[in-house]
Every structure is written in C-alpha cells, then in structure tokens.
Amino acid sequence: MSLFSSAIGNSSLLTYKKSIDITNQNMANVFTNGYSRKTPVFSDLVTGGVEISHVERSFDQNLHTRYISVNQRKASDEEYKGMLDQVETLYNDLQGSGLASSMDAFFNAFNDVAVNPANTAARQEVLSAAQALTGRIRSTHSDLEQIKSNTVLTFRDTVSQINELTSKLGELNLNIGSGVTEATAKAAYLDERDRTLQSLSTLIDTKVTYNANGTVNVATAKGFDMVLQNKANTMSFSTDVQGDPHVTLGNIDITSDLQNGTLGGQLRGVNYLNKSLEDLNDFATAFSTVVNKQHTQGFDAAGTAGVDFFGKDPGSTLTKIDASNITLNLDDPALVAASADSAYPESDNSNVKKLLELKTGFSGVLTPAEENALIATLNDFDGTASANFDYMKAHSFNEFYNSKIAASIGFEVQHVTTSLETNSFLQESIDAQIQAKSGVNMDEELANLVKLQRAYEASARIITVSDELLQTTLNMIQ
Amino acid sequence: MRVSEQSLFNTYTKYDRLRQSDIQRITEELSSGKKLLKPSDNSVDTIRALRLQSLSTELDGYNRNTEMVRSTQEVAEGAMGAIVEVGSETRVEITRLLNTGVLDYEDGQVIKQYLESARDFITNQANAQVGGIRLFGGVASGSDPFGPDGTYNGAAAETTVAISKGVELNTTFNGSDHMGVNINSGKMTAVEVLDSIIGIIDSGDLTQLHTATLAVDANGTDHGDVKLLEAFDIGMEAMMEHRSLIGNQMKVSEDIQSQNETIAVNFSQLQSKLEDADYSGAISELQKTQTAYQALLAAFNQNKDLSLLNYF
Numbered sequence: 001m002s003l004f005s006s007a008i009g010n011s012s013l014l015t016y017k018k019s020i021d022i023t024n025q026n027m028a029n030v031f032t033n034g035y036s037r038k039t040p041v042f043s044d045l046v047t048g049g050v051e052i053s054h055v056e057r058s059f060d061q062n063l064h065t066r067y068i069s070v071n072q073r074k075a076s077d078e079e080y081k082g083m084l085d086q087v088e089t090l091y092n093d094l095q096g097s098g099l100a101s102s103m104d105a106f107f108n109a110f111n112d113v114a115v116n117p118a119n120t121a122a123r124q125e126v127l128s129a130a131q132a133l134t135g136r137i138r139s140t141h142s143d144l145e146q147i148k149s150n151t152v153l154t155f156r157d158t159v160s161q162i163n164e165l166t167s168k169l170g171e172l173n174l175n176i177g178s179g180v181t182e183a184t185a186k187a188a189y190l191d192e193r194d195r196t197l198q199s200l201s202t203l204i205d206t207k208v209t210y211n212a213n214g215t216v217n218v219a220t221a222k223g224f225d226m227v228l229q230n231k232a233n234t235m236s237f238s239t240d241v242q243g244d245p246h247v248t249l250g251n252i253d254i255t256s257d258l259q260n261g262t263l264g265g266q267l268r269g270v271n272y273l274n275k276s277l278e279d280l281n282d283f284a285t286a287f288s289t290v291v292n293k294q295h296t297q298g299f300d301a302a303g304t305a306g307v308d309f310f311g312k313d314p315g316s317t318l319t320k321i322d323a324s325n326i327t328l329n330l331d332d333p334a335l336v337a338a339s340a341d342s343a344y345p346e347s348d349n350s351n352v353k354k355l356l357e358l359k360t361g362f363s364g365v366l367t368p369a370e371e372n373a374l375i376a377t378l379n380d381f382d383g384t385a386s387a388n389f390d391y392m393k394a395h396s397f398n399e400f401y402n403s404k405i406a407a408s409i410g411f412e413v414q415h416v417t418t419s420l421e422t423n424s425f426l427q428e429s430i431d432a433q434i435q436a437k438s439g440v441n442m443d444e445e446l447a448n449l450v451k452l453q454r455a456y457e458a459s460a461r462i463i464t465v466s467d468e469l470l471q472t473t474l475n476m477i478q
Numbered sequence: 479m480r481v482s483e484q485s486l487f488n489t490y491t492k493y494d495r496l497r498q499s500d501i502q503r504i505t506e507e508l509s510s511g512k513k514l515l516k517p518s519d520n521s522v523d524t525i526r527a528l529r530l531q532s533l534s535t536e537l538d539g540y541n542r543n544t545e546m547v548r549s550t551q552e553v554a555e556g557a558m559g560a561i562v563e564v565g566s567e568t569r570v571e572i573t574r575l576l577n578t579g580v581l582d583y584e585d586g587q588v589i590k591q592y593l594e595s596a597r598d599f600i601t602n603q604a605n606a607q608v609g610g611i612r613l614f615g616g617v618a619s620g621s622d623p624f625g626p627d628g629t630y631n632g633a634a635a636e637t638t639v640a641i642s643k644g645v646e647l648n649t650t651f652n653g654s655d656h657m658g659v660n661i662n663s664g665k666m667t668a669v670e671v672l673d674s675i676i677g678i679i680d681s682g683d684l685t686q687l688h689t690a691t692l693a694v695d696a697n698g699t700d701h702g703d704v705k706l707l708e709a710f711d712i713g714m715e716a717m718m719e720h721r722s723l724i725g726n727q728m729k730v731s732e733d734i735q736s737q738n739e740t741i742a743v744n745f746s747q748l749q750s751k752l753e754d755a756d757y758s759g760a761i762s763e764l765q766k767t768q769t770a771y772q773a774l775l776a777a778f779n780q781n782k783d784l785s786l787l788n789y790f
Contacts, residue, residue, distance in 0.1 A: 030483045092516050093528055094753060100528050104535040111539040114639045115546045115649060118610060118620070341635075347611070347619040347650070349637050356640075359536075398532055407525045410517030417518065428492065432485060439482020446786040 008049040009462030015050050016456040022055060023448050026440045034195035036438040038187055055183040057190060058438045061210060063430060064194060068201040068208060070426045072260035075202040077420035079265025084413045086147050087276060090140050091406045099401055102133040107359035110352050113338050118346040123333030130328045137284050141323035148273040155245040155266045158203055159237040165200045170232035173215040190214055205260035222257040224249050244270055278379035279405055281322040282388040287397050288321040289374050290362045298337030298351025306337025320377045361396050490778045497771040504764045507755040514753045523752045530749045537742045544641045544735040550649050551728045554613045557606035558721040565668055565714045568596040572675060572707055576687050590679045597672040601628055604657050614653030623653045628669025630659045642734045647727050658716030661695040667713030671706050
C-alpha cells in the first residue's frame with residue numbers, strides 16, 4: 001500500500017513539475033509577440049495519481065484569420081500613405097513648395113512689361129520668373145521620378161522578404177506535419193507559424209488554409225499557390241520598359257492581382273506616381289505649347305518675329321516638351337515678344353497682354369488643328385480626347401494645377417488616412433481580442449504557480465508520509 | 479474579459495502615441511501660426527486659399543498698374559493743363575492783335591516772339607514723356623510725336639494696361655485726338671494757327687488776320703474754312719475735351735484702385751481665415767490634450783505596479 005502511494009506521489013510530483021515549467025514558460029514569454037499561453041490539462045490515472053493529458057494552446061483561428069485580413073489592408077494603406085506623404089510635400093504650396101506661386105509670379109511678371117514694353121528690367125523679370133517656374137516643374141518631376149524609383153527598389157526587397165517567409169513556412173510545415181510530437185515544442189512551432197503568417201500578411205494579400213495536422217497552405221488572393229505543404233514557390237521580380245515593377249509566380253504575372261499588403265500599397269503608390277507624372281507632363285506640354293504659340297505671334301524688341309518661349313533640354317531624347325525637359329528658350333530680355341506690331345516693338349504691348357491673359361484661359365490661341373496635334377501628344381489621350389487638355393482649356397492652367405494636381409494629392413491622402421485609421425482601429429480591436437484569449441496575465445500565472453506549488457508540496461508530502469509508514473512497518477519487524 | 483500584461487502596455491503606447499501626435503500637431507500650428515500645414519489637412523480650403531492667393535497676386539499687379547497709369551495720367555493731364563493755360567493767354571494776345579489796326583516793327587517782333595515761345599511751349603508739352611515714353615505719341619512712344627511746326631508723327635493706336643478685369647486705361651494717348659490735330663494739314667491746329675499769325679506779322683499786312691482762313695478738320699468734325707481765331711478755338715476745344723477725358727480716366731483709376739484695395743483686404747482676411755491658426759482655440763485644445771496626456775501618464779504610473787509579484 002505504501003509503495004503504491006509512493007508511486008502516485010512520484011507521478012504527481014513529475015506532473016506538477018512539468019506544469020510549473022509550462023507556467024514558467026508563460027511568465028517568461030509575457031511580452032513575446034505572437035506567444036499563445038499554454039495551459040496544462042490534468043486527468044486522473046486509472047491506477048491513481050495524475051498526469052497531463054494535453055497542453056492547451058489558447059488560440060482562436062477565427063480571430064487570427066480576421067487579423068490577417070485586416071493587417072493586409074492596413075499594411076497596404078500604411079505603405080501607400082507613406083509614399084503619398086512624400087508626394088504631398090512636393091505640392092505643399094502653403095509651405096512654399098509646389099508650382100502655384102511660381103505660376104502667379106510668371107504671369108504677373110508680364111504686367112510690368114505691359115506697362116512699359118521698353119523696360120529691360122521688366123523683361124528680365126519675365127525671364128527670371130520663367131526660369132524659376134521651369135526649374136520648379138523639372139525639380140518636381142525629378143523628385144516624383146526619384147520617389148518612384150525608390151518605391152520600385154523597396155518593392156524588389158519586399159518580394160525577397162516574401163520569398164524568405166514562404167520558404168520558412170515550408171520548413172515549419174515540414175516540422176509541424178511530421179516531426180514534432182512533444183506538446184510544448186509543437187505549440188512553439190505553431191506560434192512561429194502564426195507569427196510568420198502575420199508577417200507575410202503584412203507584405204502581401206494571402207489566403208491561408210489550415211490543415212488538420214497544423215500545417216498551412218498559403219495562396220495569393222486569386223488562388224496561386226505560394227506555399228503548398230512543405231513546398232514554397234518563389235516569386236520573381238522584374239520591371240517593364242516604363243520602370244514599373246512586376247511579380248511573377250510560376251511564370252504567371254500576378255502583379256494586377258496584388259491589392260493589399262505592403263506590396264499592394266507599393267503598387268498603388270507606383271500607379272499614383274505614374275498618374276502624377278502624366279498630369280505634370282501633360283500640364284508642361286500644354287502650357288509650353290500655348291505660351292510658345294502666343295509668343296510667336298508677337299515681335300521682340302528688335303521687331304523680329306517672336307521665337308518659342310520654352311524649349312526642351314538638348315540632352316532630352318523626347319520629341320516633345322514635357323516636365324522632364326522643359327527649359328527657357330530665351331536668354332536675352334530683348335527677345336520677349338511683347339509687341340504685336342513690328343513697327344513699334346518697344347512700345348506696343350498688345351502681345352504681352354495676350355500672354356498675361358493666358359493665366360485665365362487660352363481659348364482661341366491654338367487653331368483646331370494645333371489643338372488636335374497637341375492633344376495627340378498628351379499622356380491621357382485615349383484616342384479621341386484628353387481629359388487633362390479639356391480641363392485646362394475649360395478652366396485655366398492655374399486651376400488645373402490647383403484642382404487636378406495639388407488638391408488631388410490632398411484628397412487622396414485624406415482618403416487613405418481615413419481608411420488607415422479604420423483598419424488600424426479594426427486591427428487593434430482584433431489584437432485586443434487575441435490578447436484577451438492568448439495573452440499572458442502575470443497575476444493569473446502567479447496564482448497558478450502557487451496552486452501548482454501547493455500540489456507539488458502535497459505530492460512530496462505523500463512520498464514522505466509513505467516513507468514514514470514504510471519505516472514504521474520495517475521497525476516493527478525488527 | 480481577460481486582460482493580458484501586453485494589453486496594458488499596448489493600450490498605454492497606443493494612447494501615448496496619439497496624445498504626443500496631437501500635442502505635436504497643435505504645437506506646430508501655434509509655432510507656424512497656420513492651421514493648414516499640408517493639402518490633406520483640408521483639401522477644399524487649400525484650393526480656396528490657393529485661388530485667393532492667385533487673385534491677390536493678380537490684384538497686386540492691377541494695383542501696380544494703377545499706380546503707373548495714375549502717374550502717366552497726372553503728367554498727361556498736367557501737360558494738357560499747361561497747354562490750355564498758355565493757349566488761353568495766347569488767345570487774349572491774338573484777340574488784342576486782331577483789335578490792333580497798325581503794328582510797328584518792334585511791337586510786331588515782340589508779339590511774334592511771344593507767339594513763337596507759346597508755340598514752342600505747346601509743342602514741348604505735347605511731347606511730354608515719362609521714363610522715355612512719349613505720352614501723346616500713341617503706340618509710337620519712342621520718339622517725339624510732334625515736330626516743331628506741330629506736325630503729328632505719332633500713331634493713332636494707343637497703349638493700354640488692365641487695372642481691373644475688363645478695365646484698361648491708357649499709358650499712351652493718341653496725340654492726334656488729344657492735341658486737336660488738323661487732319662487736313664497733319665499739324666496741331668493751335669500751332670498751325672500760331673504759325674499762320676507769325677507769317678502774317680512777318681508779311682506786315684495785319685489785315686490778313688481778319689481775312690485769312692484755315693481749312694480745319696479736327697476733333698471729329700470737318701469745319702471747312704474758318705478764320706484763324708475760330709481755328710485756334712477749335713484746336714483748344716479739342717484739347718480741353720480730351721483733357722477732361724483724362725480727368726475722367728483718373729477718376730476711374732481712383733475708383734478702381736479703391737475697389738481693388740478693398741477686395742485685396744477682403745481676400746487677405748478670407749485667406750487668413752482659411753490658413754491661419756485660431757490661437758485661442760489651439761491653446762484651449764493644447765490644454766485639453768495636455769490634461770488627457772497627464773491623465774494617461776498618471777494612470778499608467780498607478781497601474782504598472784499593480785501585480786501579485788509585490789506580495790511574494
């Protein structure tokens with residue numbers, strides 16, 4: 001009897017020691033991201049005593065799936081907003097960047113020439129203002145290109161990160177599915193699997209399928225396999241002639257399927273940058289064409305027919321003027337064609353007044369044929385019309401800049417900020433629920449520890465008492 | 479609901495981040511004096527502010543033009559005023575001459591010299607300039623529009639500049655109209671009359687003063703052959719009419735400038751309303767945020783030590 005009691009005490013001692021170890025693990029990982037607390041579940045043995053029937057991992061798959069879904073959208077918004085913030089800085093006219101003040105200064109400079117066409121200082125002011133404007137247009141274009149090129153490089157790095165994570169998931173699947181049987185070790189692998197899935201969801205939108213043995217299959221949102229059991233498919237990065245990034249998975253271009261995650265956000269950013277560059281280029285092309293046309297209608301200070309006001313950088317291979325190559329074509333103030341009458345080149349101001357009027361509109365400056373030729377060169381030309389040109393003609397260059405370029409970025413940032421706030425709130429809310437389910441509470445663990453200590457002490461007492469009983473019995477025999 | 483240790487810290491860091499971000503934003507507003515710091519703060523107000531900025535720049539341009547136009551008009555009006563004054567005095571001399579039957583040589587020379595100096599004064603004033611621009615040469619403002627004999631070499635076209643939307647005023651004037659040029663001779667009528675009188679004095683036959691006529695087509699009317707004094711009056715009348723027109727333009731420019739300045743102030747106030755920080759509101763908001771931040775710090779400080787560990 002006493003020998004049997006000693007065996008019960010012994011098994012209990014081992015069981016509670018293991019349980020204390022699990023509690024210690026919980027306490028040690030109190031601040032470990034992605035850690036799911038473990039609870040030993042006891043069962044009594046038929047022969048008496050107690051054992052750990054299994055270790056329960058506090059994990060809610062449904063919450064985890066929702067977290068991944070929201071996390072993808074949040075990561076996309078975060079990445080997209082980061083890129084938009086950079087673009088917004090370029091068009092922050094209220095703080096001194098942007099084109100609005102330079103455009104106002106450019107048109108305003110014609111005023112002084114209109115008052116006194118012979119005034120060389122006033123003519124020089126026109127050239128200075130034009131140079132400042134072309135400088136701003138080109139530096140804005142160059143900054144947009146730089147942001148795009150940085151975004152594309154980050155995109156490439158993100159694809160590499162995704163490949164690393166899918167490869168890691170494949171290895172985890174291998175261990176979870178076949179190798180590990182010990183409960184706490186398997187739980188640790190599952191924690192790592194979920195952490196990896198969360199990291200992956202930050203980078204790309206995925207669909208996760210949980211298998212009965214604890215492994216997961218991961219596919220893109222459109223169903224292309226990224227991880228199937230322990231096999232990870234590698235993604236490839238490339239760029240097209242426009243410098244836009246592309247991703248292929250098993251020779252299939254999946255770029256257009258990517259909406260969420262950091263990668264989706266970067267793609268949204270590149271698309272926005274392309275649109276921004278198109279608008280800026282269309283603005284520069286139309287603006288230079290119209291100003292040139294009006295300028296060539298006049299006569300310079302020497303009575304010679306006006307030449308093009310704007311030109312393109314000699315180093316440019318493009319056939320048209322745009323924001324990347326626009327330059328001032330005049331280097332002498334006398335070349336400003338202020339007069340419409342060659343007989344009075346230094347006193348007539350008719351042409352400079354028409355140049356000044358371009359600020360409010362340019363209807364009638366170009367002939368229908370010239371307009372069609374211009375429209376055909378614009379980026380948003382759809383084969384019949386250009387919305388950008390129509391807007392500039394219906395309103396003005398200033399209004400196109402204000403409404404279509406500067407305001408557009410403001411509205412886009414506002415929209416993404418709202419979306420990001422919503423997704424952040426949702427993510428925090430789901431994360432709080434996950435924490436409530438899986439997080440470690442120190443007081444709870446300490447209480448458990450005390451409880452297990454007491455149970456351990458009681459088990460030890462069983463052994464001591466059994467030993468004393470045995471000793472007493474042995475003494476009786478002597 | 480279970481509360482994990484991590485949740486406590488997550489909640490703290492989340493609200494700490496939010497409060498710090500609020501404080502930073504309000505501090506930026508107070509430091510810069512602007513509530514619109516970037517387009518996304520309020521895109522609609524940003525566009526409105528940009529439009530107002532553009533309109534203010536346009537008004538600045540108009541106001542500068544108005545100043546230039548006003549100084550041009552003042553010089554032109556002054557020149558015409560001087561011509562009219564001298565013309566009036568000269569008319570008195572001509573009338574006196576007409577009433578004089580006989581003139582000895584010396585008196586004749588004195589009057590002749592007076593008339594010559596009056597003529598030269600009138601042509602000089604008609605060639606008045608501002609910064610090299612001959613005001614009465616029309617678009618041909620680079621050289622003197624009137625020759626010594628009053629011949630008009632200027633242009634009919636005038637140069638104008640905008641002082642407001644749809645309102646343009648002259649920076650040069652058509653000397654032919656303003657100085658009463660006789661279309662038949664191409665000369666200023668008044669100067670032509672003075673030259674005729676000088677010629678008659680030189681001839682010694684003063685009776686011609688009563689009989690001589692001049693074919694005058696000036697100030698938009700073909701008057702036919704008229705006597706010299708009448709011709710002189712026609713020339714002077716044309717100048718006085720156009721002087722009053724310049725006066726009207728000066729009145730218009732004053733009105734428009736006053737209007738432009740009022741609008742500019744309104745635009746500036748509107749722009750300020752859209753862009754500038756509301757200091758009292760921002761300071762009150764800062765205090766609220768600071769209180770919330772202090773409460774957060776105090777709550778965290780109180781809660782962080784609550785643990786069963788303290789009793790072990």
